[in-house]
Amino acid sequence: MNDKPVICLGCAFWDTIFKIDRIPGHGAKVLPEKAVQAASGMATAAAVTIARLGGKVEIWARIGDDPTGDSFLHDLSNEAVRTESIRRIPGARTAFSTILVDRFGERLVVPYTDPSLDADPGWLPLDRVAEAAAVLVDMRWREGAKTLLAEARRHGVPTLLDADVAPPEQLREMIALADHVLFSEPALLSLASNRSPRDALMSVAQDLEAEIVGVTLGAAGAMIWQREASEDIVSEFPTIPIEAVDTLNAGDVWHGTYAYGLVNGWNLARRVRIANVAAAMKCEHFGGRLGSPRLPDLLERSRALVQAPAT
Template identity: 85%
Template sequence: MNVKPVICLGCAFWDTIFKIDHIPDHGAKVLPEKAVQAASGMATAAAATIARLGGDVEIWARIGDDPTGDSFLHDLSREAIRTDHIRRIAGARTAFSTILVDRSGERLVVPYTDPSLDADPSWLPLHRVAEAAAVLVDMRWIEGAKVLFAEAQRHGVPRILDADVAPPDELRQMITLADHVLFSEAALLSLAESRSPRDALLDVAQHLDAEIVGVTLGAAGALVWQRGAPEGTLSEFPTLPVHAVDTLNAGDVWHGTYVYGLVNGWDLPTRIRIANVAAAMKCEHFGGRLGSPRLPELFERSRTLLQETLT
């Protein structure tokens, strides 16, 4: 097993998640069946996933010096994540969101990020990058992501981008900086004229230097392009049929599992298949990232349902 740390940089949110029957299309008072609060955000949820799988991981992020920030750090203290490089910014509010999850697992997310969360990345401990196994960034702190990717490239450390929806100019810039560009479907389609994920992926990939370019498609699994494959070739990886209770953070769990597999030497097909299983398992549990699996149950589910031989 890899013993070097993975560095995850980006989004740090405090989520309040309500389970309801349906999301109303007009003004109403809705009484939830359940409610959960948890530290979350794309990079944060990916880091928590890596930790649950047994990986060495740390999160680099910004939060406020408010009670919500206290709750964020306390919640992460329950996971094996290094948090000493989370910066608390005086006078700022920690980012937070309210999320409604309906009976089919779909969600409505209302996030808020305080503009006073200082974006300056000059405090980042970049000396640690040389000893990292990989770095993963999301699209929510571009200034930090750029300097982290630049340092990782200088040291030959793999760079993974969670390419979710963002201003198109920022997204186009960031995808040129990563070795592994892993899109959400909406983000990919925002950069291409085609509405077909397959055509869009091939179109975007041919303009990048990345080794791997992929897109997650929810219940349809994932499509992946790999450098060196015959021109026009995409690999399709279906996911597991599950009863989805909550799809929140499924993509983040997918990314965290992918990175865990990468740094532990799993080949690309195994990486994708097991990431699909992890995301599907998460969807079976209400509570966002709290549904991410542990390694033994993930391996057992993968063996049973995918007939995979894991080493």
């Protein structure tokens, strides 16, 4: 097993998640069936996923010097994620979200990020990048992400981008910087309107230098374009059928699992298939990233899918 850490950089949120029957279409008071609070955010959830699978991982992020930040750090202390490189910014509020999850597992997310969370990446401990196994960044702190991606490339460290929804010009800037560009479906289609996911993936990938360009498709699994293969081939990887309880953080769990597989030598097909299963397993549990699986359970659920051919 790889003994170098994966560095995850990006958003750090404190989530309050309510399970309700349905998301109302107008003003109402809704009593939840369940409620949980957890440290979250795309990079944070990916980091927890890597840790739960047994990988070494650290999170680089910004939080406020406030009680919510205390809660964020305390919650992560229950996971094997290194938090020494989380910067606490005096006078700022930690980012937070309120999330409603309905009986079908779909969600309504209302996030807030304090503008006073200093975006300057000058404090990042870039001297540690050369010893990393890989770096994974999201779209929510672009200044830090660009700095980390550039340093990782300088040292030949693999780079992964969680290419989620953002203004198209920002997406185009960021996807040019990573070796593994991994889109959400809405983000990909925002760059190639009036195209199918397959056509959009091929169109976007051929303008990049990335080794791998992929898109997650929820219950349909994922599609992957690989530079080493023919430029007009996109492989489809299915997932397992489940009854979704909560889809929150499923994509983040997918990215964390993909990163874990990459640094532990799994071939492309294996890491995509197992990432699909990890995301599906997460969706079977309420509570966002709290549903991310442990490695033995994940490998057991993945056994049949991993042996199947790609299409």
